[in-house]
Amino acid sequence: MNSSDTDLATSPAVATWYGAAEGPGSTGGACGYGDAVAKAPFASKIAAGGTSLYKSGSGCGACYQVLCSANPACSGRPVTVVITDQCPGGPCASDSVHFDLSGAAFGAMAKPGQAEALRSAGSIHIQYTRVPCSYPGLHVAFRVDNGSNPNYFATLVEFVNGDGEISAVEVGQGSSWAPMQHLWGAVWKLNAPVHGPASIRLTSGVSRKTIVATNVIPAGWRPGATYSSNVNF
Structure with missing residues (x-):
């Protein structure tokens, strides 16, 4: 999964993670992609969107770059994720923007060898931006x-x-x-x-x-x- 734009202004959000530590979050999911999220082109880099991202399902398929810098384990490098699921209730509903990332996507924001340390934080402040989706070689x-x-x-x-x-x-x-x-x-x-x-x-x-x-x-x-x-x- 590539994005075709990388140097864009960012906005603040909160990120958590769910599912297996290196996994795709869920292979069910409230968007309907099923186990495809664990395979290319998604390659487990997905997010369950809070209310403002999931948009009652109309936000499914949107692409975002997320990065973190506030935690010592953060790399500061952007990771591209796709909205493939919904995170209902709790902070996902009360936060203005909330990404419940797959374990794989959350860990990908870390410095090399620091993925587990970053995941142990549980909830972190991140920066995000909407980016164009790009699936090279694939058609709708x-x-x-x-x-x-x-x-x-x-x-x-x-x-x-x-x-x-x-x-x-x-x-x-x-x-x-x-x-x-x-x-x-x-x-x-x-x-x-x-x-x-x-x-x-x-x-x-x-x-x-x-x-x-x-x-x-x-x-x-x-x-x-x-x-x-x-x-x-």
Whole structure:
């Protein structure tokens, strides 16, 4: 996971960590990415966002650089993380900005050999900035929800460059476009048949750019299958 911008102004936040010490936080997660968070391109560098970052799921996929300097174990070097989960309640809700980082991401902010020392602090003050997401060599992919059927279609949207988060999703069949509803996390649904081949039009969350993944959902699509497009922001 790369970011395409590194020298940006930062803002203060609070960071904690969860899950295994060197792990991906959770392979469930409130965005729907599942065990993909432990693999490239996420490579366990993820965060569960507090209220202001998770944004009821619309913040899923956004990329941030985080760094710490207040603790002696901090390296001061930025680490890029993706919002893939929600941190509900407690400080995650009361802090204005709260990152509950994976153990791997939290430790990555440390000096060499100091990851465990930094994690032992539990909660630290950090600096963060929003950065464009960049998934070199990858196109936007659509993972069809397991609950989809001939009269109901839902899909996870992943590997979105740029803003990372999505504000609108539409399904195109023939000459007509039908708006999908945000279901949860990075999953969108349509309460109508999708026969395929079908196109999907995405609108990015901040810049409001649009792209069309033409005929990305084939005829005979299957629940649980992932279909990669040939486009990205």
